[in-house]
Amino acid sequence: MADAPPATWHLIAFLGGITALAAFSTDISVPALGVIAEDFNRPSGSGGLLIGVLFVSYGLGQLFWGVFSDAYGRKPALILSLSGFALASFACAVAPDFTFLLVARTAQGLMMGAPVIARAIVRDTMSGREMARLMALLGAILTGCVLAAPLLGSLLLVVATWHSHFLLLGALGAGMGIYAAFAFGETVRARRPERFSFGFVGQSTRFLMTTRPFMFPALILCFTFGGYASLGAVGAVVAEEQFGVGPSQFGLLFAIAAIANLTAAFFARRLLGFMAPRKVNRIGVSILGIAGLVHAAISFADPGLVAYWAAVCLYVFAFGMVLPVSFALALEPAGRMPGFAAAVVGMAYTAAATMVVFMVTHFFDGSHRTISVAMAVMAASAVAVRLVSWATEPRG
Helix, strand or coil: CCCCCCCHHHHHHHHHHHCCCCCCCCCCHHHHHHHHHHHCCCCHHHHHHHHHHHHHHHHHHHHHHHHHHHHCCHHHHHHHHHHHHHHHHHHCCCCHHHHHHHHHHHHHHCCCCCHHHHHHHHHHCHHHHHHHHHHHHHHHHHHHHHHHHHHHHHHHHHHHHHHHHHHHHHHHHHHHHHHHHHHHCCCCCCCCHHHHCCCHHHHHHHHCCHHHHHHHHHHHHHHHHHHHHHHCCCCHHHHCCCCCCCHHHHHHHHHHHHHHHHHHHHHHHHHCCCCHHHHHHHHHHHHHHHHHHHHHHHHHCCCHHHHHHHHHHHHHHHHHHHHHHHHHHCCCCCCCCCHHHHHHHHHHHHHHHHHHHHHHHHHHCCCCCCHHHHHHHHHHHHHHHHHHHHHCCCCC
């Protein structure tokens, strides 16, 4: 790599920041959704559209940015993506009506290619255990941002208006874009414009879909993420309706789960210091299987809040171990196309999460059982994939 950047603290902070950009952009606005709807004289539920259009546009945009960065380099892709994200964020802040805000929010999601590019950069510069260790560290930074975003969003509503959320996102995008332009070194050896084509996409898709070391960890990641998505879909409603935990107290519960996730990321990173990524992944999936059995059991019971949330935290802990290591394992065989591979994985787990959220909200009965069943089924699916992977591994 002719100009690969050194692993300095500010580069790691930059990669962590752009990895967390999508989650931060989503979570910081959650406390303001009702306020925004009221400000534009819309029904209170209309604010949720701002999350929906962001998810859809982000999912669609990932493939473009993955292929573009493989063809033209990470640096120009980052500059274009972050600049477009900043402009779209500022447009959200000055939206004159709700329709304009939805359009600007859609553009924001489409320009949010930085998380995909960040993972491709990690694969450009590292492999094996070191790549998995950095992925775990980036996962810890992501969790910290997810924890801080809604708290910061609530604070900004106290001292300012909802417009400040988008102004902050615009400033973050602009600042990261400036770093990318002046302090970031290209990690792709040479530009290959011919890769920005349907032919390259088709060829790369066939390669990935027939490559076991990519498919198995990618499927494990998707199932694990699907179970976690069920918590985001109806977790707050379950806490309030079944356990009497109000929205303000739920923030504390969420913080406990986030700490479990953060602890898992650092635990995985520690194990990766002396253990191969595949072994660490097996440990994570084993813990996930135990969490799935616990949720299968409590889906037939009526647990108290402490027992139920302990089960949730166990799943979230397993998720924190499985996610970064599975991502690293999936990108390992994609050295020629890490941007595209990262985009495929990103689109796959976004689709899995969307499907689970739809199913959970459709069958939600007001109790904890919907989440527990979803986590049990997704954990069992991930364990099944791991067993098939083990059974079909070449021997000798």
